[in-house]
Amino acid sequence: MNATRISLTGTGIALLLLLIAGCGSSPRSNHYLLTTDVSTPPDGETPSLGIGPVVIPEFLNRNSMVYSREGNQLEISSTERWAEPLEAGIKRVVGINLASSLDTQDIRYFPWNTGKPPEFGISISLLSLDAGDDEATLAAEWRVFRPATGQSVVRRISHLRLALPAGKLSATQIAPAYSELLSQLSDLIAGSIEQELTKSPKN
Numbered sequence: 518m519n520a521t522r523i524s525l526t527g528t529g530i531a532l533l534l535l536l537i538a539g540c541g542s543s544p545r546s547n548h549y550l551l552t553t554d555v556s557t558p559p560d561g562e563t564p565s566l567g568i569g570p571v572v573i574p575e576f577l578n579r580n581s582m583v584y585s586r587e588g589n590q591l592e593i594s595s596t597e598r599w600a601e602p603l604e605a606g607i608k609r610v611v612g613i614n615l616a617s618s619l620d621t622q623d624i625r626y627f628p629w630n631t632g633k634p635p636e637f638g639i640s641i642s643l644l645s646l647d648a649g650d651d652e653a654t655l656a657a658e659w660r661v662f663r664p665a666t667g668q669s670v671v672r673r674i675s676h677l678r679l680a681l682p683a684g685k686l687s688a689t690q691i692a693p694a695y696s697e698l699l700s701q702l703s704d705l706i707a708g709s710i711e712q713e714l715t716k717s718p719k720n
Contacts, residue, residue: 544595544596545596546596546597546598547596547597547598547688548598548599548600549582549597549598549599549600549688549689549691549692550599550600550601550606550692551606551607551609551610551692551695551696551699552610552692552693552696553610553613553614553617553696553700554700555613555614555616555617557617558616558617558622559616559617559619559620559621559622560620560622561619561620561621561622562621562622562623563621563623563636564619564621564623564635564636564637564710564714565621565623565624565625565635565636565637566612566615566616566619566621566623566624566625566635566636566637566638566639566710567625567626567627567629567634567635567637567638567639567664568608568611568612568615568624568625568626568627568639569608569626569627569628569638569639569640569641570627570640570641571604571607571608571611571627571640571641571642571643572604572640572641572642572643573603573604573607573643573646574643574644574645576591577603577643577646578602578603578604579593580598580599580602581593581594581595581597581598581599582594582597582598582599582688582691584647584648584649584686585647585649594688597688597691603646607641607643607699608626608627610696610699610700610703611639611641611699611702611703611706612624612626614699614700614703614704614707615639615703615706615707615710618703618704618707619707619710619711623635627640629664631664634664634665635664636663636665637661637662637663637664637670637710637713638660638661638662638663638664639659639660639661639706640659640660640662641657641658641659641702642657642658642659643655643656643657644656644657644658644674646695646698648681648686648690648691648694648695649681649686650681650684650685650686651680651681651683652678652679652680652681653678653679653681653690653691653694653695653697653698654676654677654678654679654698655675655676655677655695655698655699655701655702656674656675656676656677657674657675657702658672658673658674659672659673659674659675659702659705659706660672660673661706661709661710661713670709670710670713671709671713673705673709675702675705677698677701677702679694679697679698679701681694
C-alpha cells in the first residue's frame with residue numbers, strides 16, 4: 518500500500534494556522550434588555566390589568582437590533598442582539614410600568630383566563646421603533662378595553678421622540694432609549710385608565 522505524503526512549507530503551515538484561527542473565532546455578540554426604573558413594588562390589588570397582545574412589525578421580529586438608514590435601507594446588526602424576543606420585552610416592561618403607576622399587583626399577560634378576565638386589557642401594535650444619531654422614536658397604536666365586554670375605553674396612535682446625545686449612535690444607547698420611550702407610552706396608557714376609574718358611576 519502506498520502512503521500519500523503531504524509536504525507543507527513554512528508559508529503553507531502559517532496560512533493553515535491562520536485559516537484554523539479564523540474558523541474558530543467570530544465577533545462576540547452583545548445582548549441587551551429593555552428595562553424599567555421601577556424600584557418599589559406595588560401593594561394594591563386593583564385594578565386588574567391584562568397586558569397584550571403586543572404586535573410588532575415583522576422586520577423588527579428578530580434577535581438582532583435593526584436600524585433604519587437613508588431612504589428605505591435597513592441595517593441589521595450581526596453582533597448587537599436582544600436577550601429576549603422584542604415582543605416579550607415590551608410586554609414585560611409595560612406590565613411593570615403600569616403595575617407601578619396604577620399600584621396594582623394584579624397583572625396578567627395575554628392570553629389570560631377568559632373565564633375570569635381582567636378589568637382592563639391593553640393591546641399594543643408597534644408601528645415603528647428606531648434610533649438614529651440624534652434621536653430615538655416610537656410609534657404605536659394602543660387600545661385600552663374591557664375584556665369582559667370587548668368595549669373600548671380609548672384607542673389612540675402615539676408618536677414619541679427622545680433626544681440622544683450628540684455624536685454617532687452607539688448600540689449601548691439603544692436599549693435605555695427604547696426603555697424610556699416605553700415608559701412614556703406606559704404613562705399615557707396609565708393616564709387613560711386613571712381617567713376611566715375616576716368617572717362617576719352611571720345611575
